[in-house]
Amino acid sequence: MARMHTRRRGSSGSDKPSADEPPEWSDVDxxxxxxxxxxxxxxxxxxxxxxxxxxxxxxxxxxxxxxxxxxxxxxxxxxxxNDAQSEFPEDLRNLMIRAVRLREHIRENQQDYQNKRALQNTEAKVRRLVKYYRGDEIAPDFQYSYDVATELLELEDE
Missing domain, CATH: 1.10.10 (Arc Repressor Mutant, subunit A)
Structure with missing residues (x-):
């Protein structure tokens, strides 16, 4: 399958070895x-x-x-x-962190067109994931924006 924001094809990762039971040397309860x-x-x-x-x-x-x-x-x-999961799925949270960092970088370096494009791509991925998770894992009326992301990430860090 091709990559999302370029025309190149991605390299496939390695597959996990198939196993039906844990190895004998790992006998943890x-x-x-x-x-x-x-x-x-x-x-x-x-x-x-x-x-x-x-x-x-x-x-x-x-x-x-x-x-x-x-x-x-x-x-x-x-x-x-055990009610120990985070508020947002891990992939969505990591993309929001990246988008916030990119926006802060662009605020300081306004001529950095390559990272402006990277920000557009990252925010597009975030919006796509929000649409996917909406209703099940996040609130049905959640809308991504930079301000919302910074608030959520600050609350999560505390």
């Missing part, structure tokens, strides 16, 4: 994994960061290669069950 996921979320980590931390550090020193194989649930499902 699923309750311990869920507790660690909630603990990391309370420390302010995103679901993708939680997965990497569990892969690298693990629970009590034993790495967890795949949370879904070990517990039967995705990280986001575990966070929903």
């Amino acid at each position: 699923s309750d311990d994994i869920e507790a660690r996921v909630v603990e990391l979320a309370e420390q302010g980590h995103d679901p993708s960061q939680i997965g990497m931390k569990l892969r690298d550090e693990g629970v009590t020193g034993t790495p967890v290669p795949d949370v879904k194989l070990a517990t039967g649930k995705k990280i986001t499902e575990i966070l929903e069950e």
Whole structure:
């Protein structure tokens, strides 16, 4: 499939090896994994960061290669069950952070046409994602704007 805002084709990523059960060397209890996921979320980590931390550090020193194989649930499902999820989906939040940073950069560097285009593309992606998530994961009347994004990101940081 081609990239969204250029005519180039993207390179495909690697596929995860197919497995039906966790490896024998990773015999961590699923309750311990869920507790660690909630603990990391309370420390302010995103679901993708939680997965990497569990892969690298693990629970009590034993790495967890795949949370879904070990517990039967995705990280986001575990966070929903324990009311530890963030207000906005991770991909939308990251794009809003990028758009706010780009707008602040353009305010200081008005001749930077390349980043003006990058801001337009990023805000288009944000609007597209807002449309996708509207009603299910965010409020049905949510509209993206720079002011709304800065307010939301400041509230989330506190």
